[in-house]
Amino acid sequence: MAMRRILMTSLLLAGWSVTAEAAPAQDALLPASVIFATSTGYWEDDGNAPDVERAPTGAESVANPETEAAQRRGYYKLFAVRQPDRTSKVYLQQIAQTETGPAIASTIELQEFSDLKPYVTDIRPENSNGIIKEPGLFATVYLKTDPAAEPDGWTVLIDEFGDITVEKATN
Numbered sequence: 548m549a550m551r552r553i554l555m556t557s558l559l560l561a562g563w564s565v566t567a568e569a570a571p572a573q574d575a576l577l578p579a580s581v582i583f584a585t586s587t588g589y590w591e592d593d594g595n596a597p598d599v600e601r602a603p604t605g606a607e608s609v610a611n612p613e614t615e616a617a618q619r620r621g622y623y624k625l626f627a628v629r630q631p632d633r634t635s636k637v638y639l640q641q642i643a644q645t646e647t648g649p650a651i652a653s654t655i656e657l658q659e660f661s662d663l664k665p666y667v668t669d670i671r672p673e674n675s676n677g678i679i680k681e682p683g684l685f686a687t688v689y690l691k692t693d694p695a696a697e698p699d700g701w702t703v704l705i706d707e708f709g710d711i712t713v714e715k716a717t718n
Contacts, residue, residue, distance in 0.1 A: 582635065623684045
């Protein structure tokens with residue numbers, strides 16, 4: 548009986564190690580170049596409002612213009628993507644809550660940050676409660692324009708009308 552248990556355990560362990568070595572690597576859920584991200588705030592519209600868009604070439608929309616207008620709602624995602632030169636670009640997404648789950652409604656690059664060629668050190672929402680009672684977004688992006696400098700805070704604000712403001716934080 549003891550020999551059988553040892554044999555079975557050996558076979559089982561051997562099978563696990565072979566399976567672990569032979570298993571293909573899983574697709575990354577999040578690319579390694581995404582260094583900071585936060586989901587915060589919320590938005591809603593009657594289905595006829597345009598997605599967040601700052602420049603005609605900066606938005607990617609997955610909305611289907613042929614679908615009937617319906618109430619839409621969702622939240623915002625703000626994230627930094629590291630570039631090959633170690634600086635970052637900051638993007639804003641509108642995430643729509645759909646019957647089949649979250650879907651990207653729009654993605655834009657926040658050019659104010661790209662123009663600075665920053666080294667992003669953190670992105671934080673206004674609070675971590677998870678529930679915002681009014682539409683919009685308020686988050687702080689911490690960045691350096693010189694790798695040896697101390698980081699500065701920059702605020703990203705979206706008001707209830709969808710207007711986006713990016714400015715250096717004043718404390």
